[in-house]
Amino acid sequence: MKKCPFLLLSVLLVSASAQDAGMQQKLEQGFTTFDQNHDAALSADEFNALSEYSPKLKGKPQVVDYLFHSLDANRDGKLSHDEYMNIVAISGGAKPSPDKPAITEVPSNAEQIAFFEKKIRPVLAEKCYKCHAENSEKIKGGFVLDTREGIRRGGDSGPGVVPGDLAKSLVIESLHYTNKDMQMPPEKSGGKLPDSVIADFEQWVRMGAPDPRDGAASVVKSEWDTEKAKSHWAYQPVKKPTVPAVKDETWARSDIDRFILAGQEAKGIKPVGDARPEVLLRRVCFDLTGLPPTPEQVEFFVANPDARSFEKIVDALLKSPRFGERWGRHWLDVARYAESTGKDVNCLLPHAWRYRDYVIESFNQDKPFNDFIREQMAGDLLQAKDSRDRAMKQIATGFLAIGARSLNERNPKQYALDTADEQIDAMSQAVLGLTVACARCHDHKFDPIQQKDYYALAGIFLSTETLYGTAPNFQNLKSTPLIELPTDCGLPRMPMVLSPERRAEIEKDLTKTERYGTLQFYTTAAKGLFTGKGFNVNNDPQKLVMFVGINAKIGECKTELASYDSEGRQKLLAMGVRDYPATPSSGSPTKPKSVEEIFKLIAGRPAQFSSISDSPLFARGDVDKAGAKVPRGFVNVLAAKAPAMPSRESGRREMADWLVAETNPLTARVFANRVWYWLFGRGIVSTVDNFGTMGQPPSDPALLDHLALRLKSGSWSVKSLIKEIVMSHAYQLAATHDAKNFEADPENTLVWRMSPRRLDAECIRDAMLAVSGGLNVEAPVGSAVARYGDGAIGGFPIKSLRAPLSDEPFLSASGDMRSVYLPVPRNAVPDALSVFDFAEPSSVNGSRDVTTVPSQALYLLNNDFVAKQAGRLAEKLGALPENMRITAAFKLAFARMPTAGETKAAQRFFADYPRTESDSLTSFCRALLGSAEFRSID
Numbered sequence: 001m002k003k004c005p006f007l008l009l010s011v012l013l014v015s016a017s018a019q020d021a022g023m024q025q026k027l028e029q030g031f032t033t034f035d036q037n038h039d040a041a042l043s044a045d046e047f048n049a050l051s052e053y054s055p056k057l058k059g060k061p062q063v064v065d066y067l068f069h070s071l072d073a074n075r076d077g078k079l080s081h082d083e084y085m086n087i088v089a090i091s092g093g094a095k096p097s098p099d100k101p102a103i104t105e106v107p108s109n110a111e112q113i114a115f116f117e118k119k120i121r122p123v124l125a126e127k128c129y130k131c132h133a134e135n136s137e138k139i140k141g142g143f144v145l146d147t148r149e150g151i152r153r154g155g156d157s158g159p160g161v162v163p164g165d166l167a168k169s170l171v172i173e174s175l176h177y178t179n180k181d182m183q184m185p186p187e188k189s190g191g192k193l194p195d196s197v198i199a200d201f202e203q204w205v206r207m208g209a210p211d212p213r214d215g216a217a218s219v220v221k222s223e224w225d226t227e228k229a230k231s232h233w234a235y236q237p238v239k240k241p242t243v244p245a246v247k248d249e250t251w252a253r254s255d256i257d258r259f260i261l262a263g264q265e266a267k268g269i270k271p272v273g274d275a276r277p278e279v280l281l282r283r284v285c286f287d288l289t290g291l292p293p294t295p296e297q298v299e300f301f302v303a304n305p306d307a308r309s310f311e312k313i314v315d316a317l318l319k320s321p322r323f324g325e326r327w328g329r330h331w332l333d334v335a336r337y338a339e340s341t342g343k344d345v346n347c348l349l350p351h352a353w354r355y356r357d358y359v360i361e362s363f364n365q366d367k368p369f370n371d372f373i374r375e376q377m378a379g380d381l382l383q384a385k386d387s388r389d390r391a392m393k394q395i396a397t398g399f400l401a402i403g404a405r406s407l408n409e410r411n412p413k414q415y416a417l418d419t420a421d422e423q424i425d426a427m428s429q430a431v432l433g434l435t436v437a438c439a440r441c442h443d444h445k446f447d448p449i450q451q452k453d454y455y456a457l458a459g460i461f462l463s464t465e466t467l468y469g470t471a472p473n474f475q476n477l478k479s480t481p482l483i484e485l486p487t488d489c490g491l492p493r494m495p496m497v498l499s500p501e502r503r504a505e506i507e508k509d510l511t512k513t514e515r516y517g518t519l520q521f522y523t524t525a526a527k528g529l530f531t532g533k534g535f536n537v538n539n540d541p542q543k544l545v546m547f548v549g550i551n552a553k554i555g556e557c558k559t560e561l562a563s564y565d566s567e568g569r570q571k572l573l574a575m576g577v578r579d580y581p582a583t584p585s586s587g588s589p590t591k592p593k594s595v596e597e598i599f600k601l602i603a604g605r606p607a608q609f610s611s612i613s614d615s616p617l618f619a620r621g622d623v624d625k626a627g628a629k630v631p632r633g634f635v636n637v638l639a640a641k642a643p644a645m646p647s648r649e650s651g652r653r654e655m656a657d658w659l660v661a662e663t664n665p666l667t668a669r670v671f672a673n674r675v676w677y678w679l680f681g682r683g684i685v686s687t688v689d690n691f692g693t694m695g696q697p698p699s700d701p702a703l704l705d706h707l708a709l710r711l712k713s714g715s716w717s718v719k720s721l722i723k724e725i726v727m728s729h730a731y732q733l734a735a736t737h738d739a740k741n742f743e744a745d746p747e748n749t750l751v752w753r754m755s756p757r758r759l760d761a762e763c764i765r766d767a768m769l770a771v772s773g774g775l776n777v778e779a780p781v782g783s784a785v786a787r788y789g790d791g792a793i794g795g796f797p798i799k800s801l802r803a804p805l806s807d808e809p810f811l812s813a814s815g816d817m818r819s820v821y822l823p824v825p826r827n828a829v830p831d832a833l834s835v836f837d838f839a840e841p842s843s844v845n846g847s848r849d850v851t852t853v854p855s856q857a858l859y860l861l862n863n864d865f866v867a868k869q870a871g872r873l874a875e876k877l878g879a880l881p882e883n884m885r886i887t888a889a890f891k892l893a894f895a896r897m898p899t900a901g902e903t904k905a906a907q908r909f910f911a912d913y914p915r916t917e918s919d920s921l922t923s924f925c926r927a928l929l930g931s932a933e934f935r936s937i938d
Contacts, residue, residue, distance in 0.1 A: 041078040044068055111687075112210035113446075113694055114435040118425070119200040121213075122441035122621050123193070127185040145171075148211040163209040166202055175201055195344050196406045212445070229448030229637055233701060234433070234691040238665050240709055241702035253307075256728040259703040263750045271729075272736040272753045275938065277305035280732055281313065282895040283754070283937050287679055287726070288317040290326035290763050290818075291770050295891045307727075314726055318719045322777070322818075324364030327718070329762060329820045330678050331359050333848070334430045334689075335376075335399050338841035339785040342404035342826030346793040347470040348805070351482060353783040354491075354574045355398030360779075360820070368716035369671060370660035373431055376400070377656035380483075380578050381649065391489035397576035399426070400461075401468045404826060404842040407476040413623045415478060416609040420461035424454065428635075429844040431659050433670040433691035436635060441621035447692040448637045452617060456633035459615035463632070463650035468575045471790035472555030474548060477603035479555060481562075485572035493572055494782045496789075498564035510557035517550040517595040551599045559790055582648040584611040612650060634658050638666065662712075666691060672707035672721065673698075674846055679725055681757040682748070688846035699749040735938035756938050758850050761836035762819035764935045765865075769816060771892040771929075772872035776816040784813055784823040793828055814865060835859045836935075860930035867922075870929055874921035885921070893928040 034046050047068045068079065124145050132145040143160060144150035154160035154170055162168040174184035175198045185191065204210070229235065243255045244262035251271070252258045264271060275283065281301045285293040293301075301309055317323060337359075339352045362372050375382065377400070379393030403422040409415040425437035438444050439454040469482045485491060524543055565571055584607055616626035632645045634655065640663050645651045659667050670691060677683035684704045687695035698704045707721065714720040725731055733754045741752045748755050759767070769775035791805045807828035815822070822830050826841055835855055839845035860866055873892070877885045886906045890898040898906070906924065913920040928934060 041080050042084055043078050047079060111690065112207055113212050114438055114690070115207070116204060116210050116212065117438040117445055118435070118440065119197075120204050120211075123197060123201075125441070126620055126622060127193070146213070148213045151211070152209070161205060161209045164206060166205055169205050172198075172202060172205060194406070194409070196409075199343070232448075232693055233697060234669070234695075235448075235637055235665060237663070238669060238705050238708050238712075241705050243706075244702075251729060253729045254724065254727065255706060256703065256725065257730055259700060259706060260728075260730045260751050263700055264752055267744055267750060269741050269744055269750055269752050271751075272734050272738055272741070274729075274732055275734040275754065277302050278896045279734070279938050280310070284310075284314060284726055285317065286759060286763055286767075286937050288314070288326065288722070289320055289322035290329070290766055291322055291775075292767050292892075293895050295888075298891060298895050310732075311727060314723055318723060321364055321779075323719075324360040324362075325779075325818050325820045327363045327678075327722075328356070328360035330674070331363070332356060332820075333839040333845040334674070335359070335402070336404070336426060336841055336843055336845070337402055338404070338824050338826045339783060340793060340825035340828070341407055341468070341470065342842050343406045345407040345473070345475040346825065346827055347407060347473070347476055348785050348788060348791050348793070348825065349402065349468060349470065349575065350786045350789050351469060351573050351575050352398065352402055353786055354395045355402060356783075356820070357779075358392055358395045358398070361392075363718065366717055366719045369711065369718055370667075370716045372396075373660050373667065374656040377427065377659065378652040380576065381653040387486040387489045388491070391485040391491055391572070391574075394483050394485065394576050395574045397578075398574060399430075400464070400577045401466050401575040405468075405478070407470065407478045409478065410603065411623065412603055412606045413608070415603075416462060416605060417458070417618070417621075417623055419466055420458045420615075423461045423464075423466075424457050426844055427659075428457075429689050430846075431670065432635075432638070432664075432666045433673075433685075433689055433695070434635070434666070435690060435692060435694075440618075446694045449635055452630045453633075453635045453637075455615045455617045455630040457635070457655075459613065459630065459632035460651040460655055462609045462615050463580055463612045464577050464652060465580050466577050469559075469573070469790070471559040472552045473792050474552055476552075476792065477599065479559070482573040483576045483578070485574055487572065489572065491572055492781045494570050494786050496570045496787070498560070498568040498570075500568070503561070503564075503568070506557050506560055510554065510561070513550060513553045513557065517547075517554065520546060520550065521593075521595055521598075547595055547598055550595050554596060556790075563789075577652075579650045579652070580609075580611050582612045584613075612648060638664060660716075668708035668711050668716075669704055672711050673704060675718070675721055675725065676707065677847060679722070679731065680751065681755050683847070689844055754938065756936060758836075759935050759937060760848060761833040761838045764836055765819045765832050767934070768866065768869040768929055769818075772869040772925075773876050774816050774869060774872050775818070777818070780817050780821050783821060784810070785825060793825055831859065831863070832865060857930075860926075866926065866929060870922050870926035873925040873929070874918060877925070878918065878921055889925065889928060893931075893934055 034042055036046055128145045132143050143154055145160070151160045151171065152163075158170055159168065160171045166172050170182065171184070173179055174182045175193055177183045177192050183192070185193065241259075243258050246252055246258050246261045247265055248261060252261055261271070274280075278298055278301070281293045281298060285291060285297070297313065301313060335355075337352070337356060339349050341347045341349065375393050375396035377397070379396040382393055384390035384393055400423050403419075403426055405419060405422065406415070409418065421437055421440055425435070428434045428436035434447060434449070435444070436449055436454060436457065438447075439449045439451050441451075443450050465480075467480050467482055470476055470479045472479045520543075563570055563573065614629040614632050616629050619625035619627055631642070632651045633639065633643055639658065643651075643654050643658065645654060658664060670688075673683045673685050674688055677688050684700055684707075685691060685696060685698045707725075710724060711717075711721050730751050731754070733751075735754045735756045738753065745752060766775065788805065788809075793805050793807050793810070807825070810823050810825050810828040811831050813822050813830040813832070819833065822833065824830075824833075824841055829838055829841065837849045837851055839848050873889070876892075877889055880888055886898055886903055889906075890896060890902070909924060910920055913923070
């Protein structure tokens with residue numbers, strides 16, 4: 001490298017003013033000098049070379065590396081010119097230390113800030129601020145954690161948090177207790193945090209350590225003026241807007257178009273032309289069913305590209321069973337659907353598939369959306385027409401049972417509160433678009449949601465028993481029963497049988513284990529009585545491990561026996577919820593008389609949360625700091641008046657009615673916005689899961705209210721709302737780029753064109769099956785997880801207990817069914833889904849990320865599933881005359897005819913390809929399936 005005359009980092013780290021124009025020029029020249037490969041970016045190696053020319057940095061590669069990662073805002077491993085020039089912002093007279101360089105902040109979105117407020121700030125406040133806050137009597141290690149700058153700069157040992165880099169974040173090292181000189185929190189302050197909390201901190205650092213704190217952070221309470229808070233647009237009643245007049249009345253086909261066109265005319269924008277018939281057909285087929293159009297559909301619509309033909313196609317797509325599979329998957333994203341518990345003990349949920357099927361059936365039947373919501377919150381408390389309806393309503397409450405959970409949590413009270421918290425979070429984001437769970441430890445920092453609002457809802461969920469199953473194992477202390485559905489409900493059951501021989505074997509194991517457990521129990525109890533030490537297995541790790549194994553084996557046997565009826569057929573079981581009794585039970589035994597009673601004492605539901613009751617307000621969310629009880633209720637800013645709660649029910653029925661009440665301004669708005677997002681790729685409110693003050697305002701408030709009212713006035717029919725949108729002129733626009741429009745509205749918020757979109761993971765996989773002729777449209781009974789039954793993915797292999805399952809069968813899951821029926825265990829999502837940005841199944845996801853990464857290209861090039869579909873398509877084409885193959889391939893893959901240039905290129909490929917005809921056809925088909933056009937819609 002040529003010697004740099006400017007000593008760039010000397011400029012940064014000494015006292016020169018970076019605001020000086022001459023210095024700016026020197027920085028610019030430095031960027032050009034160090035950019036050796038002239039790619040307009042600095043790699044880590046190029047940037048590291050700076051240390052050769054700065055006395056302040058020589059011999060301190062870790063500081064240079066830290067600075068590089070601090071400047072690398074988008075985490076792509078290189079510095080763009082703009083990222084590099086952020087050195088100016090860091091150095092401007094602040095005299096930063098070379099050992100603790102300043103940080104360039106990366107803007108955080110609302111969801112990331114909510115994660116910090118819910119998962120990170122409460123732990124810091126409870127466990128760390130006593131010794132590491134600006135107002136501490138003595139700040140240990142020179143390390144303050146109650147400000148953003150403090151936690152990043154760190155203390156005497158180096159930077160506390162390096163956004164995006166776990167290895168360089170000393171806070172993470174301290175939490176893991178791997179360095180005996182750096183362990184946080186210390187033993188005297190409670191010791192090492194639970195693995196689930198450490199995992200939250202790791203996730204926070206990976207996402208860039210979002211942190212809204214800009215000063216002292218010890219104050220976590222906010223006082224809200226409720227009446228003033230109601231001025232936020234989302235909390236105002238939905239009102240019927242006046243349909244605007246437009247200049248070009250001939251363009252508008254509906255009121256939706258008038259709202260859209262009025263916004264464009266106000267900005268001097270004109271919409272682009274209409275999409276070609278084959279492009280529009282492909283778009284609407286994928287949007288409504290998740291599958292490409294057939295050649296017959298293409299021929300029909302290209303020959304008859306009029307409004308009546310399009311409406312006929314739309315009606316057929318809405319009536320297709322494929323519609324529910326496509327739109328049901330959208331809701332499963334929102335409902336954080338998964339088939340295992342995730343977290344520390346990843347136990348399978350073999351009966352989660354019933355909730356999946358309930359969602360698909362609901363969309364196919366066009367169940368009114370208000371009923372859909374009410375059933376998921378309180379289906380077990382609603383009246384039913386017959387046995388099948390009762391079963392479906394019970395299954396619907398699986399929404400509250402399928403969340404991620406920490407089954408190894410030893411504190412029963414903590415587990416009960418964490419379960420309620422997860423349910424509040426899912427309900428509030430999915431239905432209301434609010435992050436209510438951020439108010440668990442303090443008043444919400446951004447939205448007018450008080451801590452007492454949170455605990456008003458918590459009382460409802462703490463009065464609710466969550467039944468998800470899971471067989472006990474060495475780490476699972478929190479197994480539950482399941483809901484047994486009416487035997488005459490007519491629902492399918494898994495074709496699994498318990499043979500008489502297997503039943504006898506299990507009963508024998510159960511009897512043997514219970515006898516052994518009884519012997520060990522009384523031996524231990526007698527020894528404790530004789531020595532005067534009493535009976536306490538927690539004081540004897542060896543005994544505790546033994547009893548855990550005995551309890552797990554007993555639970556495993558009983559779970560399997562309870563899953564089958566007397567004839568050996570698998571019972572009709574489902575996940576869901578039900579109310580606790582109205583009056584408290586005796587709770588866990590104080591003097592256990594068996595191994596099972598030991599574990600009821602250790603991990604059983606506390607009597608405090610085993611009946612219908614209000615919840616205390618827990619200071620800072622600490623389970624040991626219970627305050628006065630808060631009457632069960634709803635979010636004050638959305639509730640017109642305090643509800644009257646039944647004394648003998650949880651209040652879920654009343655909560656469900658409140659969610660869909662005429663006076664609730666959010667539910668219809670949030671879902672109408674979700675529908676718009678799923679059809680256009682961008683919501684009217686771009687933050688589809690956050691309508692709070694940290695979310696984005698609507699680009700067209702009047703249109704959003706129009707859609708919300710159309711949903712409600714149309715009997716909450718989802719299909720009717722979808723049809724109205726896709727029949728609009730706005731939906732049928734081309735994706736043509738227009739430079740003038742782009743300059744005025746680069747994000748296309750005014751919908752002057754249809755934004756091109758990449759297909760999601762399910763559509764890509766299903767489209768490969770469809771065009772190859774291999775798609776099996778018959779819905780399977782159950783799922784791969786259900787066939788595996790109870791068990792845990794990973795974990796400790798304990799002799800004589802069920803061995804932990806490998807994640808490989810789930811990661812490589814195959815088959816010819818639609819992708820919505822693939823297994824979805826947490827932390828083991830099939831590669832075919834995860835590689836194309838499948839929704840994280842542990843949280844509400846109204847929108848998915850869309851990335852372009854090398855692993856996607858490698859998957860399309862090397863995966864056996866892709867190769868198989870390419871081979872199938874080649875066989876289909878091989879049966880045709882040679883002169884028809886190229887045209888047929890393009891019509892199948894892209895729903896269009898090939899251009900003259902594409903035809904020539906394909907002919908040249910076949911002429912030059914040195915292998916057999918089948919090999920050349922397969923390679924040609926694989927190129928089509930791997931192309932950008934195949935996995936995109938315009």
